[in-house]
Amino acid sequence: MSLKLHHLNASRSQRIVWLLAELGVPHEIVHHSRDPETRLAPAALLEIHPMGKSPLLEDGDTVIAETGAIAEYLLARHDPDHALHPRADSANFPRYLEWVHAAEGAIFLPGLFRFYLMNAGLLDTPLAAAMEGEQAKAMKTIETHLAKHAYFAGETFTAADCLMAFQVQSAAAAGALEAMPATKAWLEKVQARPAYKAMLEVGI
Ligand SMILES: N[C@@H](CCC(=O)N[C@@H](CS)C(=O)NCC(=O)O)C(=O)O
The missing domain is CATH 1.20.1050.10 (Glutathione S-transferase Yfyf (Class Pi); Chain A, domain 2)
Structure with a gap:
């Protein structure tokens, strides 16, 4: 299994957790917790990407940040029948x-x-x-x-x-x-x- 999602609690990375479940693609989820006082992400995320935010997706040696980019990446590689994203020539x-x-x-x-x-x-x-x-x-x-x-x-x-x-x-x-x-x-x-x-x- 090479897809690894770094998920931060109570954060918008839950959308990628959901998308991965919709796609049914094998993946691992690594849970990270916000600092209870500052609500910021732990330093562990900074070691993966300089913005240190979640979501972060690892696919083998590739690291991708930004929810929209991660979604587009997953759909391009794991939604070949366009069940979850319209084709470029469709009206939608x-x-x-x-x-x-x-x-x-x-x-x-x-x-x-x-x-x-x-x-x-x-x-x-x-x-x-x-x-x-x-x-x-x-x-x-x-x-x-x-x-x-x-x-x-x-x-x-x-x-x-x-x-x-x-x-x-x-x-x-x-x-x-x-x-x-x-x-x-x-x-x-x-x-x-x-x-x-x-x-x-x-x-x-
Ligand atoms: N534009 C980024 C925003 C990422 C972002 O700000 N994530 C928040 C979670 S909602 C975060 O990691 N916050 C903790 C921090 O900034 O330390 C995206 O779309 O993924």
């Missing part, structure tokens, strides 16, 4: 690409920024207010899309759903899904998947 491909990248980009960043501002005691600032506005726009974009489509890349489940789930779960934890019925229904649907449950058993 542009939407798929957009959500795969939005998951770490426009959708995720405002919330991340607010989190940092909150930790620094800077929530009562114009920047925090601007991020709140961006976050509301991101949630509206998700809800509008899922009110029209069963999944992020169209009418079938794809890796874009795995990548977007962490952000939606964070919104759910903040109580935001009560005003987002389509997103709430989508979350319940994907959480019922056997691979999602397998991810929970691995321990997130």
